[in-house]
Amino acid sequence: MRCFMVFLSVVAVVRAAAGAATSCAQSEAYFSRHNISAGDDQEPGQICGGQCCGRGREANLRAALRRTAEESIAISTVRTAELMLSTRRTLQEHLLGLSHRSQNKTAVLFTQLYRGHATRTHTPLATLYDDIRTLLRSSSEHDVITDIVNTRHPKDLVTSARKFFRDLFPVAYQNALRLDSKQFTPEYEACLKDAYDAVQPFGEVPQQLGVSLSQSLEAARVLLDMLAVGAGALTSANHVLAGINEECSNKLLQAAGCARCAGFDARPCRNYCLNIARGCIGSLLVELDGPWSSYVEGVEQLTRIDADVALRELDTKVSKAIMYALENRNILENKVRQECGPPSTVDSGLTPAPPTPGSVRRDDFRAPPPDTELLQFAATLASTKRLFSTVADRLCDETDFVDDVNEHCWNGQAIGEYSKPLVPSSTLSNQKYNPEITLNPPQDPRLLNIADRLQQARQLLISHAGTGGAQAEAFMQGDEAGEEGSGSGRSYPEDDGSYDAEGSGEEGSGSDDDVSRTMAGENRGGSATYSSTERTQAATNTRPFLSVIFATLILAAFGQCVT
Template identity: 60%
Template sequence: MKFLVLFLVFAATAAAVSAAATSCSPSEDFFSRHNVSADDRNVPGSVCGGHCCGRGRETQLRNALRRTAEQRVASAVRPISELLLATKRTLQEHLTTLSYQLQNKTAIFFTQLYKSNAIRTHAPLAALYDDIRILLKSSSDEGNGAELGSPSPKDLTISTNKFFREVFPVAYQNVLKLYPKQFMPEYEACLKDAYDAVQPFGDVPQQLGVSLSQSLEAARALLQALLVGAEVLATSEGMLAASNEECSTKLLQLGGCSRCKGFNTSPCRNYCLNVARGCIGSLVVDLDAPWAGYVEGVERLARTDADAALRTLDSKVSSAIMHALENHVILEKKVRQECGPPTTLDTPNTATTWSTPGASRRDALRAPPPDTELLQFAATLSASKKLFASLSDRLCDEPDFANENNEQCWNGETIGEYTKALVSSASISDQKYNPEITATAHEDFRLAVLGVKLQHARQVLVSHSWAGSVPAAESFMQSDEAGDEGSGSGRSYSEDDATYDAEGSGEEGSGEQEAGSKAFEETTYSSTPRTSSAAAFEPLMSIVISFATYQFLQYLNQFRPVNCLSGAL
């Protein structure tokens, strides 16, 4: 009797298993989700041989599972690539917009200071800011950017020195209070030739040039490196999509054959990991170390030094003008030694106007530094340091490709336990121990090229990172009063929107007044003692009175709109 009961239980169990195996209904949902519709069971498939899949369905399933694996890889790689490109565009657009705003602000300062003669500063001012924008644009659009580490199209130390040389005759005319007159062309040419010997603005031009050059060259390197990283990710994604014939078959056996046999059970996790590490991870795992180094290099340079350097430019120009005013006695003596007494001619008193076509004044002229965005970007990128080492394992997070454990799952042959050894990594050297891969893995020369690109990018980024020490140029930017917008440190952008508007916006009572007043607040710039004579004090006092008048006018101007300087002067 006991034997009969056991026999009946065994028979019932066998019948249930047989019924489950002969039914394809549990697999139909899987086929539907992968858009596999062919039903030619009379022609068995060559790989799975299951009664639920004919040759046509097996072929469709093979292609569908390969696409799914590619999409899973792309979902890990593509967002990082898009993040790199988006950050590049955002930073480049921010710095370019900021350059126009500060060009505007500096031009307003010259208008207040030099009145009708300010028009003569238009060309040198535009040339300086154009060189800044050329340098930023040289990292330019995707596919057309300059090669990483290539020589800069503009040396901003030279550009800055040229700007101050061209402005010197106008500044010197202002020192001598020759408002209705202008220097003869020959005398003006002599002033420019004597600029190096006279040094009318002290060491401000040199320090400013170094500051701009270091900060904007670093920004240019970062912009180019972001583009390189995105290109490497796009190329690697293409390499992953080009899997070999064996791996296409292995993916079918992994994710499809159990369904072709009528089982609705996912593959064992270690089985999935072995296939994924051999077929996907081994293709790109050698990029793991170069990518981690690249991310580290980007992290070191993902900061707003270029923003700070640009914001400090107009205040340094006013400091340079102040230096010439404070030391006008020595300056006049040096100029007379080089060029003799001034020769002038009368000029008509023409008004200077500014106009900026385009967007809304308030919205277009607000450019707070992208500190928060860069911090978020760096944090997200940092989390991807092990991208290529863990890329293949992401496939096994898909329920269709892996169970949570290694028991009562699809082991490649039946439903049961997966007992084969788990290969320790996706490295090529480890694949000879992979029980699921028979083909010998070979290094792809394209992979070596991508690795070299990432290593080169890291070297360029580190060369611009200043290694954590504060250079002389950065110290120079930090020498402003802590509360002044535009200084290299101590920036405060919490004082409502007016702070942003003051950054070169040309809005009423903000950019114009600050540009004019700042030059006369920094009265301790020069180490050369001022003369106490009335003759020495008179030009400075005249300028102070002039600016007090302008500041009062600016207060009145708060009640009417003001046009702003166009980006193209």
């Protein structure tokens, strides 16, 4: 009898050693991938307690899985932010480059028209285009992000256009009178400028040019600034992710780490992972869903930039204004004489020169309009409208968390079936039915600030979108506004879960009553009784040398009994 008991003891010890060796060997590759060393203390971890993880290894694994979760969620927001800033820089560089080419083309026009006197137009021309570029360069990315909605216009282009034509008037009037070898006295030139408003030498063209230029370039400036605002909101949202609480860090460890600590080569069940992701990560950011969707719609309304056309046509409109003065020379001369008297001139010392053909090539504005690129950008951005309501689900596509089944997978306790209900979405109201979360997610005050910034950005975008923007505003205030959560930015309606790419409408619990009935009697701490028999999985594939050791120990035990 004593020998039989020795035999059983040896068998148990050897089997345990072989199982542990094999199980931990299967987990070592996983630990190595997370740079978690094999050296560890002998005290079991407090969360997993498996034979493959001591307290030190468990703590390191917990931190690594939390980083994985944060980085996984950040991928979507970072890529979108980079796209927005890249589009902003490309558009800004395009418009600034176009302004320089437009200035050069207008300067050539003056050289052809005014010949020796064209140098007198250089200063007013440079001042006008400097004002244009000041508007387009109004804010750096950092300034816009930190001081988000600055509605003060850096330059009033209506005033800039008036000043340009007022300073141009003496040269244009001298040309109209064909005084090529003469020049007005300083006093007479000052009088002409003072009489500009009364004489209106260029008709309505300067006012029309100023208004159209101001509206189109101001819309471009708003789009440039608000793209930076959106990128800043995404960056701030990533910072909120750092607020994952201790319970959720433990839940991430239980989902993707504890199976490895127990020696199982298994990933969490799909619905188990989604419940943790939506409760721990999605619920932190879901309040931004409505404001972000509204912001994206505002960007869509302003993606057709008229500033490109305005800059390309600026020299043509200047030419049109000059032609107006020439065609109405007699009327213009009578008005000037009433205001300033007959021309008072001095010898300019210039010899009249023949007109020059200029140096502007036909392809001087060869840079294509950015319409196509902006439409592609708008389409890509539109696909992110539900970014914050779905971003948490991406975690369950990561290597450590992905498993497409809900049977024979890690359910948090063992290898088996996950039969708990799937919450339909990440909305805060749904989290009270989440079987994996016991605490309500903390409300980060930064979310309110981000939401308000997005709402203000949306309002600015819509206000500069013209009639199309007004139609969009009316549309967004209708039924769709309720679905998208637009409004004050502080309270958003619940999501119906129809967006769920995982088919949660079918896999989930359905109505709230169904969730309540299903969850009745379950322990929210994770020790619920499952409806199906658990199927545990021990490690297999014992190595040959372990079999040899096993046989040797048995023979030695029997030898002791015989003696």
